[in-house]
Amino acid sequence: MYQLTKxxxxxxxxxxxxxxxxxxxxxxxxxxxxxxHLDKEHGFVLLTWDVKPIxxxxxxxxxxxxxxxxxxxxLSFKPVLHEVVDGIVCKVAEFGAFCHVGPLDxxxxxxxxxxxxxDVNLVNSRIIxxxxxxxxxxxxxxxxxxxxxSVSELNPDELKIGLTMRQPGLGKHEWIKEERKKKEKExx
Amino acid sequence: xxxxxxxxxxxxxxxxxxxxMGAPPLLxxxxxxxxxxxxxxxxxxxxxxxxKRERETRIRPPV
Numbered sequence: 001m002y003q004l005t006k007x008x009x010x011x012x013x014x015x016x017x018x019x020x021x022x023x024x025x026x027x028x029x030x031x032x033x034x035x036x037h038l039d040k041e042h043g044f045v046l047l048t049w050d051v052k053p054i055x056x057x058x059x060x061x062x063x064x065x066x067x068x069x070x071x072x073x074x075l076s077f078k079p080v081l082h083e084v085v086d087g088i089v090c091k092v093a094e095f096g097a098f099c100h101v102g103p104l105d106x107x108x109x110x111x112x113x114x115x116x117x118x119d120v121n122l123v124n125s126r127i128i129x130x131x132x133x134x135x136x137x138x139x140x141x142x143x144x145x146x147x148x149x150s151v152s153e154l155n156p157d158e159l160k161i162g163l164t165m166r167q168p169g170l171g172k173h174e175w176i177k178e179e180r181k182k183k184e185k186e187x188x
Numbered sequence: 189x190x191x192x193x194x195x196x197x198x199x200x201x202x203x204x205x206x207x208x209m210g211a212p213p214l215l216x217x218x219x220x221x222x223x224x225x226x227x228x229x230x231x232x233x234x235x236x237x238x239x240k241r242e243r244e245t246r247i248r249p250p251v
Contacts, residue, residue: 015211059202059237064209 001083002102005042007074009034012065013057027051030072038157043078044103077102079146079161084170087163089140092125097136099144099163106161108144113165114175134175142172190247191239199237200226 011033017025027049034045050073057066079085079101087099087106096109110118113136116129125138136142148162165171171179191199204226207213213225214234229235 015206015209018206018211056238062205064205064211 001080002046002075002077003042005074005076006071007034007039007042007045007048008054008069008071010067010069012067015064015066018066022053023051026053026068026070027072030070034074038151038159039076042074042076044159045074045076046103047075048072049074077104079104079106079149079159081146081149083146084143085146085163086141086143086173089136089138089142092120092122092127092136092138094120094122097127099142101161101163104159104161106144106146106163108142108163108165112147112163114171115166134172136172140172140174143170143176145170192245192247195239195245196230199235199239200230203229203235203237 009030011026011029013025013029017029020028030048030051034048036045038044052071054069054071057068059066085101085106087101089097089099090105091098094110096107097113098105098107100106110120110127113127114129114132114134116132116134119128119130120126121128127136128134142165144163144165145167146161147164148160150160152158152160169176200223204222207225208222214229214236215225215232217225217228219225219228226235
């Protein structure tokens, strides 16, 4: 989910930044350091603002930078295990469908798409159920639950998110609608 | 605040390094050497650096 939080950190101010206004310089450095990066505690940081220095900076031996502790407000996207999210299919691979979830990408494994065996058609990027004939294609919107979360070992700025759609109320948005209509009919 | 000779050396050293790496000097001087600029700034008392003391320091008067 998206969240607004207060964050703290230590920022190195290079000497050429000393000619700038402290607050503006710090905002710029915090933006560079935190925005578009993954934070262990707060998830993927999208925006930072209202940067305030805490106490005075520290000068380390043999290093021209000044180390300044700062606090700031941040908007971040933090995926939580078992959270239900909406996504858009952006790439189909032989092992599953990648979809945009907020600012990040997640994977629905072929085994987790529907309660059916599926055929993956890489040529026109579609995943089709063998018996149900339900199809998932590029650009489809879906609702899924996060079942796996891990930081990529190759790139610590990348979060690997695993999704499932094999639970009641989950799946492509059209499937959910159909399911609901069917249930309403049965109730009548 | 009065500084010991060690603190003075550390302040001038740190400031000279900043100036040599692109920090703007705080005095209008003709000098080019960052160490000389740092010394002048220190003597004028405009160096934007303070010392965090862990304990009481005795300052020995100059001989």
